[in-house]
Structures are given as structure tokens and as C-alpha cells.
Amino acid sequence: MQLKDKVAFITGAASGIGKEIAIVYAKEGAKIVIADLNKAAADAAAAELVATGAQAIGVAVDVTSEEQVDAAVAEAARAFDGIDILVSNAGIQIVHPIDEFSFADWKKMLAIHLDGAFLTTRACLKHMYAQGRGGSVIYMGSVHSKEASVLKAPYVTAKHGLIGLCKTVAKEGAKHGVRANVICPGFVRTPLVEKQIPEQAKTLGITEEQVVKNVMLKETVDGEFTTTDDVAQVALMFAAFPTNALTGQSLVVSHGWFMQ
Numbered sequence: 001m002q003l004k005d006k007v008a009f010i011t012g013a014a015s016g017i018g019k020e021i022a023i024v025y026a027k028e029g030a031k032i033v034i035a036d037l038n039k040a041a042a043d044a045a046a047a048e049l050v051a052t053g054a055q056a057i058g059v060a061v062d063v064t065s066e067e068q069v070d071a072a073v074a075e076a077a078r079a080f081d082g083i084d085i086l087v088s089n090a091g092i093q094i095v096h097p098i099d100e101f102s103f104a105d106w107k108k109m110l111a112i113h114l115d116g117a118f119l120t121t122r123a124c125l126k127h128m129y130a131q132g133r134g135g136s137v138i139y140m141g142s143v144h145s146k147e148a149s150v151l152k153a154p155y156v157t158a159k160h161g162l163i164g165l166c167k168t169v170a171k172e173g174a175k176h177g178v179r180a181n182v183i184c185p186g187f188v189r190t191p192l193v194e195k196q197i198p199e200q201a202k203t204l205g206i207t208e209e210q211v212v213k214n215v216m217l218k219e220t221v222d223g224e225f226t227t228t229d230d231v232a233q234v235a236l237m238f239a240a241f242p243t244n245a246l247t248g249q250s251l252v253v254s255h256g257w258f259m260q
């Protein structure tokens with residue numbers, strides 16, 4: 001029970017990586033807030049956890065909305081007596097060559113990934129600082145926090161930006177015992193990635209199989225996808241680590257696609 005009675009606010013936790021982190025944290029005794037744009041899916045994911053004996057609620061939130069983030073974090077803190085862990089994970093992908101990228105899509109990407117990270121951080125830090133029991137902030141970066149790929153300009157830009165935010169939170173949060181770290185996964189077969197396979201095949205003029213083999217997994221050491229559980233185990237380590245010794249870091253979990 002590495003997270004006994006810790007309250008974890010996890011964005012985008014109705015699906016994919018966030019959902020798996022919620023499952024792993026719940027097994028370790030955390031009280032889970034599934035914060036997602038998709039309220040029905042958030043409630044369903046929370047109900048699945050409750051059925052296993054865990055404490056969990058679903059809350060509706062669009063992480064790009066200041067009002068909604070503040071309200072959702074306040075609701076979560078009221079329900080479970082504060083916030084100990086933030087996993088800022090909600091994200092989407094839009095792929096186009098830069099010369100064809102619409103400004104609206106660029107802004108949408110930065111809003112979800114960067115505004116969302118800032119707004120949830122600000123709202124949760126207020127609780128963590130006031131509670132005086134420390135805390136852990138975890139950002140879902142990507143190998144694209146370190147590397148670029150074609151067609152992903154705003155995603156790569158935003159994921160690099162999260163590292164700057166993380167380092168600043170690590171410095172400001174230290175005196176409150178609040179740590180901040182970034183997880184940088186390689187490709188994980190979630191709905192976000194399933195959607196990209198046919199899109200990239202079309203844009204690059206290759207088959208879906210070739211996208212997986214020659215684009216997504218080309219640089220890995222073994223041609224394997226990273227799994228949601230691989231990422232969730234790293235999220236557990238960051239959440240449970242007890243001191244400021246491990247803060248301001250970004251850890252790549254990608255089957256060796258990117259080596260630091």
C-alpha cells in the first residue's frame with residue numbers, strides 16, 4: 001500500500017494511460033479522482049474501481065477551462081479531504097505538416113497540453129501547499145518531450161514545454177515538499193495511437209503495418225510497444241517517492257527508442 005489514503009487527481013483518466021494509472025494507484029490504496037472531458041466514461045471508470053473496493057469518483061472537466069478546472073479540483077478536494085497527487089495526463093493528437101497546420105488546431109493542442117497542465121497544477125498546488133503534507137505532480141510528457149517527429153509540431157512543442165513547467169514547479173514546490181516529474185512514454189497502443197495509424201498511413205502514403213513497424217517502433221530496441229502498465233508503474237514510483245531527492249526529472253519509458 002504505497003499510496004494509502006493519498007488523494008490522486010488524474011486528468012484524462014477515463015481512457016488509456018490515465019485509466020491504467022488510476023487502477024495501479026487504487027491498488028496501492030489511493031483515493032482516485034477520474035477527471036475527464038467524457039463524464040460518462042469517467043463515471044464508468046470510477047465505478048469499476050469502486051467495484052474492487054477502492055474509493056473513486058468521476059468528475060467532468062475540460063482541462064482548457066480555468067473555471068472548470070478550479071471547480072473540479074475543489075470538488076475533488078471536498079470529496080476526499082485534499083489533493084496529494086496530480087497526474088496531468090489529458091491529451092490529444094493532431095497530425096499535419098507544419099505548412100498545412102491550421103492556427104486553430106495549433107492553439108487547441110497547446111491549450112490541452114500546456115494550459116491544461118498549468119491550470120491543474122495551479123489548482124492542485126494551492127491545496128498541497130495549504131495542507132502542509134507535501135505532494136507529487138506528474139506530467140505526461142512523451143519521447144516527444146525530447147525528440148521531434150514529422151507532422152507533430154504542436155505536440156512536440158507542448159511536450160517539450162512540460163519539462164520547463166515541471167522544473168519550475170520542482171523549484172517552487174520544494175519548500176512545501178511538493179515534487180514534480182515528467183514521464184516520457186514511447187508509443188502505447190491506446191485510442192490516441194490507434195487513431196494516428198490510419199492517419200499517418202494516408203499522409204505518408206504507406207500501409208498501416210508500415211506505420212507501426214517503420215515509423216512508430218522503428219527506433220526501439222525490440223520493436224515493442226510500451227504498455228499502459230509500464231507507464232503506470234513509473235507513475236507509481238514518482239507518486240510514492242518520499243523526498244525531494246527525485247524532483248524536476250523526466251524519465252523516458254520507450255523500449256529504448258530514445259536514450260538520454
Ligand code: NAD
Pocket residue numbers: 011012013014015016017018035036037038061062063064089090091092112140141142143184185186187188189190191192193
Ligand atoms: P487516450 O485518448 O486513450 O486518453 C486521453 C483521455 O483524455 C481521454 O479519456 C479524453 O477524454 C481525455 N481528454 C481529452 N481532452 C481533454 C480535455 N480537454 N480535458 C479533459 N480530458 C480530456 O490517450 P492516451 O494515449 O492514454 O494519452 C494520455 C496522455 O499520454 C496524453 O497526454 C498523451 O499525449 C500521452 N502520451 C501518449 C502516448 C501513446 O503512445 N499513447 C505516448 C506518449 C505520451
